[in-house]
Amino acid sequence: MKEQFLQRMKEYLKDEYDAYEQQLHQPLYRGLRVNTSKISVEDFKKLQICELRPSSICKEAFYIQEDIQGLGNHPAHLAGLFYMQEPSASSAVEILDVQQGDWVLDLCAAPGGKSTQIASKLNHTGFLVSNEIDSKRAQILMSNMERLGFSECMITNAHPQMIEKEMAGWFDKVLVDAPCSGEGMFKKHEKAMDDWSIEHVQACAVRQKQVLDSAYITLKENGILVYSTCTYAMEENEEVVADFLKRYPDMELIEANVTFGRQGFACEGMDHTKVVRIFPMDEGEGHFVAKFRKHGTQASNKIKYAQSEKEPLLEQFMKQQLNKIPNYILHVKDKVYYKKTPFIQLKKISILRQGICCGTIVKNRLEPHQHFYSAGEHQDAFMQVCDLNEEQTKSFLQGNQLDISGYKGYTCMRWNTYEIGFAKGDMTVLKNKYPKGMRIR
Numbered sequence: 001m002k003e004q005f006l007q008r009m010k011e012y013l014k015d016e017y018d019a020y021e022q023q024l025h026q027p028l029y030r031g032l033r034v035n036t037s038k039i040s041v042e043d044f045k046k047l048q049i050c051e052l053r054p055s056s057i058c059k060e061a062f063y064i065q066e067d068i069q070g071l072g073n074h075p076a077h078l079a080g081l082f083y084m085q086e087p088s089a090s091s092a093v094e095i096l097d098v099q100q101g102d103w104v105l106d107l108c109a110a111p112g113g114k115s116t117q118i119a120s121k122l123n124h125t126g127f128l129v130s131n132e133i134d135s136k137r138a139q140i141l142m143s144n145m146e147r148l149g150f151s152e153c154m155i156t157n158a159h160p161q162m163i164e165k166e167m168a169g170w171f172d173k174v175l176v177d178a179p180c181s182g183e184g185m186f187k188k189h190e191k192a193m194d195d196w197s198i199e200h201v202q203a204c205a206v207r208q209k210q211v212l213d214s215a216y217i218t219l220k221e222n223g224i225l226v227y228s229t230c231t232y233a234m235e236e237n238e239e240v241v242a243d244f245l246k247r248y249p250d251m252e253l254i255e256a257n258v259t260f261g262r263q264g265f266a267c268e269g270m271d272h273t274k275v276v277r278i279f280p281m282d283e284g285e286g287h288f289v290a291k292f293r294k295h296g297t298q299a300s301n302k303i304k305y306a307q308s309e310k311e312p313l314l315e316q317f318m319k320q321q322l323n324k325i326p327n328y329i330l331h332v333k334d335k336v337y338y339k340k341t342p343f344i345q346l347k348k349i350s351i352l353r354q355g356i357c358c359g360t361i362v363k364n365r366l367e368p369h370q371h372f373y374s375a376g377e378h379q380d381a382f383m384q385v386c387d388l389n390e391e392q393t394k395s396f397l398q399g400n401q402l403d404i405s406g407y408k409g410y411t412c413m414r415w416n417t418y419e420i421g422f423a424k425g426d427m428t429v430l431k432n433k434y435p436k437g438m439r440i441r
């Protein structure tokens with residue numbers, strides 16, 4: 001019930017409640033985050049896509065106008081140069097402090113805001129497992145990861161307990177951006193406030209504790225765990241942290257070491273000055289973040305690598321397209337994937353994507369996949385490219401054939417020198433290969 005929720009907020013916020021209540025009637029903060037694995041922030045600004053106001057949370061994240069329309073269909077978005085994300089949502093990954101070469105698990109990953117931020121920071125090094133329990137949401141996660149062009153990643157669709165069974169002790173860093181009661185999103189979905197109930201908050205807390213149990217097991221000794229929610233309820237935040245510390249004495253709650261946000265609410269069993277809260281009064285929507293270090297030892301599952309395979313059709317295709325032979329190749333049914341480092345085999349977990357999907361073997365040829373052209377890993381390396389003007393770009397993204405002559409075979413299509421997809425030339429026209437599901441109207 002709305003009244004009960006607002007009463008709790010009054011008790012939490014005291015003198016600041018009025019400021020919070022006023023914020024509920026203000027437009028939502030909107031923002032975007034630059035995908036620095038494809039473009040520098042400086043070069044992105046030069047594209048002048050929209051007005052950008054810097055955020056104090058993340059140097060790649062910007063506030064944009066609240067009423068801006070159509071950014072999702074902008075060629076820069078479809079080229080994977082940015083991800084639409086309100087800047088305060090980037091706080092958890094900033095606190096996770098991902099370093100190149102890290103092995104990272106994002107246990108509750110869809111639709112991919114935080115996974116794409118982690119993968120941008122890894123910049124085609126290390127390894128990221130992005131897991132999502134819900135199969136439909138996992139597909140959205142996959143399409144976002146593909147659009148932004150990441151390669152050293154695996155996308156899985158599994159229950160955290162399955163992940164824990166196969167990936168014990170694998171990760172330097174684990175993010176649990178937990179399913180929560182979403183009170184921080186009530187500004188966006190005001191009606192949801194009417195459905196608020198303490199029972200739901202408590203049920204979320206039970207689930208959050210279970211997800212943290214799995215996260216704990218996947219973490220290496222000395223590994224870092226970040227727990228985040230987009231809700232205000234102490235039952236789902238400070239109290240979950242206190243319960244976790246009690247059950248796992250080898251986990252230490254550590255300083256987030258950031259200058260944004262404010263400290264948490266006082267709670268027995270944990271130091272509330274070490275956790276971070278963000279409210280709408282702090283130029284964001286509602287977020288809570290806690291950071292832990294694991295001191296105990298952890299038995300780890302042996303990592304089983306797949307034997308790299310041979311695929312002459314892929315080798316031939318790569319030589320034509322990039323003048324390069326892929327490092328590691330894997331066939332999954334009729335699809336071929338490649339990666340810089342060996343492929344990992346799992347026993348019981350459904351892997352939706354690992355590495356770059358190059359294409360499908362159809363009879364005696366390789367029909368390329370969009371991922372091959374969106375992969376930032378080999379950006380700027382295509383042998384045959386066609387640079388499109390604004391009008392041609394729009395027509396290409398709508399799925400039209402282009403009356404551009406002089407191209408034979410598969411051709412990388414670029415907007416402003418950034419890859420947006422591919423077409424097939426027959427010297428007279430370019431036949432459109434932009435995926436049907438991605439076409440704009």
Ligand code: SAM
Nearest residue numbers: 108109110111112113114133134137177178179
């Ligand atoms: N990290 C995501 C992002 O930044 O785009 C948002 C994650 S959302 C807050 C939480 C996710 O947890 C949802 O996608 C939801 O499907 C998933 N989830 C729901 N129940 C779960 C469970 N029992 N274990 C793990 N994940 C769960």
